[in-house]
Amino acid sequence: MVTNLKHKDALLTLQKAGxxxxxxxxxxxxxxxxxxxxxxxxxxxQSLGTKANIDKVTIYRILSLFRQRGIIREIASVGxxxxxxxxxxENPLHPxxxxxxxxxxxxxxxxxxxxxxxxxxxxxxxxxxHIEINISGLCACCRNSTKTQKTMI
Amino acid sequence: MVTNLKHKDALLTLQKAGxxxxxxxxxxxxxxxxxxxxxxxxxxxQSLGTKANIDKVTIYRILSLFRQRGIIREIASVGxxxxxxxxxxENPLHPxxxxxxxxxxxxxxxxxxxxxxxxxxxxxxxxxxHIEINISGLCACCRNSTKTQKTMI
DNA sequence: ATAATTGTTGCAACTCGGTTGCATTTTTGA
DNA sequence: TCAAAAATGCAACCGAGTTGCAACAATTAT
Ligand SMILES: [Mn+2]
Ligand SMILES: [Mn+2]
Ligand SMILES: [Zn+2]
Ligand SMILES: [Zn+2]
Numbered sequence: 001m002v003t004n005l006k007h008k009d010a011l012l013t014l015q016k017a018g019x020x021x022x023x024x025x026x027x028x029x030x031x032x033x034x035x036x037x038x039x040x041x042x043x044x045x046q047s048l049g050t051k052a053n054i055d056k057v058t059i060y061r062i063l064s065l066f067r068q069r070g071i072i073r074e075i076a077s078v079g080x081x082x083x084x085x086x087x088x089x090e091n092p093l094h095p096x097x098x099x100x101x102x103x104x105x106x107x108x109x110x111x112x113x114x115x116x117x118x119x120x121x122x123x124x125x126x127x128x129x130h131i132e133i134n135i136s137g138l139c140a141c142c143r144n145s146t147k148t149q150k151t152m153i
Numbered sequence: 154m155v156t157n158l159k160h161k162d163a164l165l166t167l168q169k170a171g172x173x174x175x176x177x178x179x180x181x182x183x184x185x186x187x188x189x190x191x192x193x194x195x196x197x198x199q200s201l202g203t204k205a206n207i208d209k210v211t212i213y214r215i216l217s218l219f220r221q222r223g224i225i226r227e228i229a230s231v232g233x234x235x236x237x238x239x240x241x242x243e244n245p246l247h248p249x250x251x252x253x254x255x256x257x258x259x260x261x262x263x264x265x266x267x268x269x270x271x272x273x274x275x276x277x278x279x280x281x282x283h284i285e286i287n288i289s290g291l292c293a294c295c296r297n298s299t300k301t302q303k304t305m306i
Numbered sequence: 307a308t309a310a311t312t313g314t315t316g317c318a319a320c321t322c323g324g325t326t327g328c329a330t331t332t333t334t335g336a
Numbered sequence: 337t338c339a340a341a342a343a344t345g346c347a348a349c350c351g352a353g354t355t356g357c358a359a360c361a362a363t364t365a366t
Contacts, residue, residue, distance in 0.1 A: 020333065022343065041323075055345050060324065062343095075285065076229040080323060080352070095286035101295035108288065127296055132228065132287040133248035135261065138280040142254035173362080175314065194352080208316050213353065233323070233352060 009033055017069040027052045028062050029071075038075050038083035038096065038105045076134070079103055162186055170222040180205045181215050182224075191228050191236035191249065191258045229287070232256055 010029040014021045031047045032039065039047075041059055048054055063084055066072040075083040077098060083105055085091065094110035163182040167174045184200045185192065192200075194212055201207055216237055219225040228236040230251060236258050238244065247263035 020342070022333075024344075056323095057325080057346080058344055073283070074231055075287070076231040077287075078227055078229040078235055078289075080233060082231055082323085093284060095288055097292070098287060098289045099292040099295050100289055101291055104292060106292070128288055128290040130226070130287075130289045131246060132285065132289065134228070134230075134251060134283075134285040134287070135248055135281055136231075136251045136253055136283045136285065138254055139250070139252040139257055139259070142252050143280055173313075175361090177315075209352095210317080210354080211315055214314085235352085 013071060017071055019065065019069065023052070024054045024058055025062050027054065028059060029066070032066075032072060032084060032086050035085065037107060038073075038085040040081045040083050042081070044084075075105070077103075077105070166224060170224055172218065172222065176205070177207045177211055178215050180207065181212060182219070185219075185225060185237060185239050188238065190260060191226075191238040193234045193236050195234070197237075228258070230256075230258070 010026045010033060011021055013029060013033075014025060019025065027048055028044060031044055041056065041063070044059060044063075045054075045056060048059075063072065063074075067074050067084075070087055072084045073087045073093070075085065075096060077083060085107070087093075092110045095108040097106045097108055098104065163179045163186060164174055166182060166186075167178060172178065180201055181197060184197055194209065194216070197212060197216075198207075198209060201212075216225065216227075220227050220237075223240055225237050226240045226246070228238065228249060230236060236249075238260070240246075245263045248261040250259045250261055251257065
């Protein structure tokens with residue numbers, strides 16, 4: 001869903017977030033920028049290929065940093081692996097569809113909640129067996145103890 | 154959110170699903186029946202305690218069977234562990250809140266989509282940093298190949 | 307009643323996603 | 337250019353979940 005993005009966007013993203021630019025971070029960011037679906041770490045590693053042989057620990061650390069700075073979103077899956085996608089203004093928060101059979105993740109159009117029922121019913125090319133709505137953040141009892149980490153919806 | 158449930162409900166649930174009753178399945182089911190939040194496998198194991206020492210593999214197999222038969226729902230989390238809750242008529246599909254700090258899962262009230270924005274804004278005892286809406290099922294290409302497994306929303 | 311079959315459990319070993327500690331390399335900034 | 341700080345790579349580790357197989361329990365056939 002992220003379109004019309006050029007190579008220079010990766011550098012801009014990093015320096016706007018106040019993150020030092022390294023070849024590894026730029027490589028990972030470029031893959032996320034041109035992706036049209038959320039990516040797992042394994043997919044990112046495969047996309048990097050042998051040309052840029054980045055250690056998996058480095059990838060996890062980069063993704064963790066990007067998520068903390070609000071550059072990317074992290075999406076959970078019942079399969080255990082997490083998925084990542086850009087969290088830009090052009091790519092606002094939206095539902096996802098994951099196939100029970102092949103595990104493929106696809107992005108659904110962002111929509112106001114009031115339009116949700118119609119969208120779900122109109123998606124007759126999917127067979128829906130589970131709708132998951134998870135809201136995460138800080139609960140009341142934890143809110144007072146931790147005063148760090150800004151909200152990044 | 155499951156209330157007014159007695160010991161006999163576990164047996165009824167099993168025989169209604171056409172599943173043979175064993176002491177292990179009844180023990181796991183009773184824990185899920187009296188739970189007020191989604192439970193992880195570890196929490197279930199701790200609840201079972203030493204009185205009914207069930208192997209973790211057995212618990213996973215029981216939960217997998219229950220999910221296939223539509224007895225329980227499975228909820229993904231970014232932490233890696235999955236959570237389980239009853240999927241009864243009295244406990245319809247609903248959003249969940251998971252705390253970024255302590256990881257606690259709580260059930261939110263089931264609601265039509267049109268009421269979602271108000272609910273989220275009214276929940277000022279939580280600090281929301283992520284709303285996740287995941288729809289899972291079969292994609293178009295997989296729908297034709299696999300004709301098994303009924304829908305269990 | 308007994309034997310054969312089927313289904314369920316337990317144990318061990320394993321896979322896979324992700325993390326931690328530490329030494330080495332790279333980036334930054336004076 | 338050079339030192340301090342940050343980032344990477346490697347190895348070893350951890351936790352969630354799975355697989356294979358033997359032991360056990362419950363059904364069914366003889
Ligand atoms: Mn998406
Ligand atoms: Mn719930
Ligand atoms: Zn598919
Ligand atoms: Zn909390």
